[in-house]
Amino acid sequence: MVEVKEVTKSYGDITPIENINLQIEEGEFISIIGPSGSGKTTLLNVAAGLLTPTQGEVIIDGISLYKLNQRERVAFRRKNFGFVFQAFNLISYLTAIENIEVPLYLAGIKEKKQEYLANELLERVGLKDKGSRFPAQLSTGEQQRVAIARALANNPRVIFADEPTGNLDIKTGTVKSFMKEISFMPNGDLP
Amino acid sequence: MRTIDFVTKESLRRGRKSIAGVLFILLGISIFVTSQTINKALHDRTKEQLLRFGANIIVQPKGEPFDLYSGTVKGGILLPESYVDRIQAIEHKEMLVAVSPKLYERFEVREKSLLVAGITPDEKKAKPWWLTENRVVTDEFPKEKEILLGHYAAAHLGEDISQIKLGSETFRVSGVLDETGSSDDFMAFVPLAALQRLTQKVGMVNLIEVSTSCIACKAMNVYDVAKEIDKALPPDAKVTAVKQIAEAQMGTLKKIMGFTMIIYLVVLTLCGFLLMNYMSVAVDERRREIGILLAMGMDPGKIQIIFVWKILIFAGIGGLLGYITGSGISIILGPLIAEAKVLPIPYLLLVSFAIALGLGAISSIIPARRISKLDPVEALREV
Numbered sequence: 001m002v003e004v005k006e007v008t009k010s011y012g013d014i015t016p017i018e019n020i021n022l023q024i025e026e027g028e029f030i031s032i033i034g035p036s037g038s039g040k041t042t043l044l045n046v047a048a049g050l051l052t053p054t055q056g057e058v059i060i061d062g063i064s065l066y067k068l069n070q071r072e073r074v075a076f077r078r079k080n081f082g083f084v085f086q087a088f089n090l091i092s093y094l095t096a097i098e099n100i101e102v103p104l105y106l107a108g109i110k111e112k113k114q115e116y117l118a119n120e121l122l123e124r125v126g127l128k129d130k131g132s133r134f135p136a137q138l139s140t141g142e143q144q145r146v147a148i149a150r151a152l153a154n155n156p157r158v159i160f161a162d163e164p165t166g167n168l169d170i171k172t173g174t175v176k177s178f179m180k181e182i183s184f185m186p187n188g189d190l191p
Numbered sequence: 192m193r194t195i196d197f198v199t200k201e202s203l204r205r206g207r208k209s210i211a212g213v214l215f216i217l218l219g220i221s222i223f224v225t226s227q228t229i230n231k232a233l234h235d236r237t238k239e240q241l242l243r244f245g246a247n248i249i250v251q252p253k254g255e256p257f258d259l260y261s262g263t264v265k266g267g268i269l270l271p272e273s274y275v276d277r278i279q280a281i282e283h284k285e286m287l288v289a290v291s292p293k294l295y296e297r298f299e300v301r302e303k304s305l306l307v308a309g310i311t312p313d314e315k316k317a318k319p320w321w322l323t324e325n326r327v328v329t330d331e332f333p334k335e336k337e338i339l340l341g342h343y344a345a346a347h348l349g350e351d352i353s354q355i356k357l358g359s360e361t362f363r364v365s366g367v368l369d370e371t372g373s374s375d376d377f378m379a380f381v382p383l384a385a386l387q388r389l390t391q392k393v394g395m396v397n398l399i400e401v402s403t404s405c406i407a408c409k410a411m412n413v414y415d416v417a418k419e420i421d422k423a424l425p426p427d428a429k430v431t432a433v434k435q436i437a438e439a440q441m442g443t444l445k446k447i448m449g450f451t452m453i454i455y456l457v458v459l460t461l462c463g464f465l466l467m468n469y470m471s472v473a474v475d476e477r478r479r480e481i482g483i484l485l486a487m488g489m490d491p492g493k494i495q496i497i498f499v500w501k502i503l504i505f506a507g508i509g510g511l512l513g514y515i516t517g518s519g520i521s522i523i524l525g526p527l528i529a530e531a532k533v534l535p536i537p538y539l540l541l542v543s544f545a546i547a548l549g550l551g552a553i554s555s556i557i558p559a560r561r562i563s564k565l566d567p568v569e570a571l572r573e574v
C-alpha cells in the first residue's frame with residue numbers, strides 16, 4: 001500500500017503541491033489527471049522517493065520513504081519500483097533488449113537470465129524482432145513500449161508512469177489493460 | 192548486462208568522443224615519452240661530452256705531485272694499485288664511470304725521449320673519443336706487448352715505426368691515436384702490468400684518475416664522491432676533485448634537470464586539465480542517463496565506478512598509444528635534437544601507464560563527486 005500523507009513540496013515561493021493526501025491499495029491502478037504545471041510530475045516524484053517533500057511523508061508498506069537514508073532509498077526503489085518516464089529516457093547507447101536488462105542487472109540477476117527475461121518482455125510488448133535496435137532506430141511508440149517493458153522487468157510492487165501514453169502506438173483507453181496484461185507473468189511473478 | 196558494459200558500449204557507440212578522450216591522454220603521454228626519450232639521449236650525449244674533459248677526480252700520493260710534462264716525481268712517491276679496489280667499493284660506486292690507475296716512465300727510443308704511460312682497459316672507458324685512423328680504439332686495448340702511440344709522439348719518433356723497444360722488452364705498435372688536443376698526443380701507452388714489470392714497480396702506480404658521472408646522480412655531486420673516495424683510502428693518498436670539470440658537470444646537470452622539470456609540470460598539468468575537462472563534459476552530457484539510472488535504483492557509487500572505469504580504460508589505451516607515438520617521434524626527431532641515435536626506452540611504457548592511470552584517477556575525482564551529488568529529479572528535469 002502506498003500512502004501519501006499531507007505532502008507539500010515548495011520551491012521558494014512556488015508550491016506545486018500542497019497538503020496532498022493519497023492512498024493507493026495493492027493492485028489498484030490510478031491515474032492523476034490535471035493541466036500542465038499542476039504538479040502531477042512533482043507528486044509522482046515525491047511518491048516515488050525521488051524528491052524529498054518540504055512537508056509530509058510517503059509510506060509504502062509501513063515504511064516511511066524519506067526516513068530512509070539516501071542509499072537505503074535507492075535500494076528500496078531498485079527493489080520495489082518501476083518507472084516509465086515522461087520522455088522515453090531509454091539509454092541511447094544500449095539496444096532495446098539491453099535497456100530492458102538494466103533493472104534486471106540492478107536486481108543482481110545473472111546475465112543469461114537477464115537476457116531470457118528481457119526477451120520475454122520484449123515479446124510481450126510486441127517487439128520481439130527489434131531487440132538489437134538502438135532507441136534511435138525505433139519509432140517513438142516502440143521506444144515507449146521498451147520503456148514500459150523496462151519498468152516491468154524487475155516485477156516491481158509499484159509502477160510509476162509519467163504520461164506513459166503520450167507516444168504509444170495503442171489507444172489510450174487500452175493502456176491500462178496493456179500494462180496489466182504485460183505486467184504479470186503467467187505465475188504472477190518473475191519466471 | 193554487466194557494469195563494464197555501461198563503459199564499453201557507451202564508448203563504442205560514441206566513437207568520436209571516445210577517440211577525443213583517448214587523444215587527450217595520448218597527447219600528454221606522447222609529449223612525456225618524447226621529452227624523456229630525447230632527454231635521455233641528450234643526457235647520454237652530454238655525459239659522453241663531459242667525459243671528454245677527462246678524469247674529474249685525481250688520486251695522488253701526498254707530497255709533490257707528478258709532473259706530467261717532465262714525467263718525473265721528485266720524491267718518487269707511489270701509490271699501491273690495490274687502492275683501485277677500494278675506490279671501486281665505495282658506497283656510491285654506481286657513479287664511477289672509470290677508475291684508471293697510471294704509471295709513467297720516460298724511455299729513450301731512437302735516441303729520443305718518450306713518456307710512456309701504463310694503463311688498464313678502464314682508460315678506454317674514460318676516453319671514448321680515442322681513435323686510431325678514425326676508428327674507435329678497441330675495448331680490448333691495451334694488449335700485452337702492444338704499444339699505442341699518441342699523435343705527436345708517433346710523429347716525433349718517425350712514421351715508419353712498427354716496433355718499439357722499451358728497456359729489455361719489445362712492443363708492437365698497435366696504432367697511432369688521432370689528435371686529441373690533450374697531453375695524450377705526446378705519450379705512448381702500454382699495459383700497466385708491462386710497465387710495472389719493466390720499471391720494477393709491480394703493484395704500484397703514480398696516480399689514479401677517476402671519472403664520475405654526476406648527471407645520473409641526484410643527491411650527490413663530484414665533491415661528495417671525492418669525499419667518499421678520500422674516506423675509503425689511507426691517509427697517504429690525496430684526493431682532488433677537478434673543480435672546473437665538476438662545476439661544468441653540475442651546471443649542465445642543473446640545466447637538464449630544470450628543463451625536464453618544466454616539461455614534466457607542463458605535460459602533467461595539461462594532461463590532467465584536459466582529462467578533468469573531458470570527464471566534466473561527459474558527466475554533463477550524461478546527466479539524463481545518470482538520472483535514469485539513479486531513479487531506477489543504481490547506487491551512485493556504482494555510477495562513479497562506471498566513470499572511473501571509463502577513464503582508466505582510456506588511460507590504458509592512451510598510455511600505450513602515447514608511448515608508441517612518443518617513442519616514434521623521438522626516433523625521428525631525436526637525432527636532430529640530440530645529435531645522436533635515439534632508441535625507445537622500454538621502462539617508459541610502465542611509467543606511461545602509471546602516469547596515465549594516476550592522472551585518470553585524479554582527474555575523475557571531481558566529476559565522480561559531482562555524480563554522487565546529482566539529484567535524479569534535477570537530472571531528468573533538464574531533458
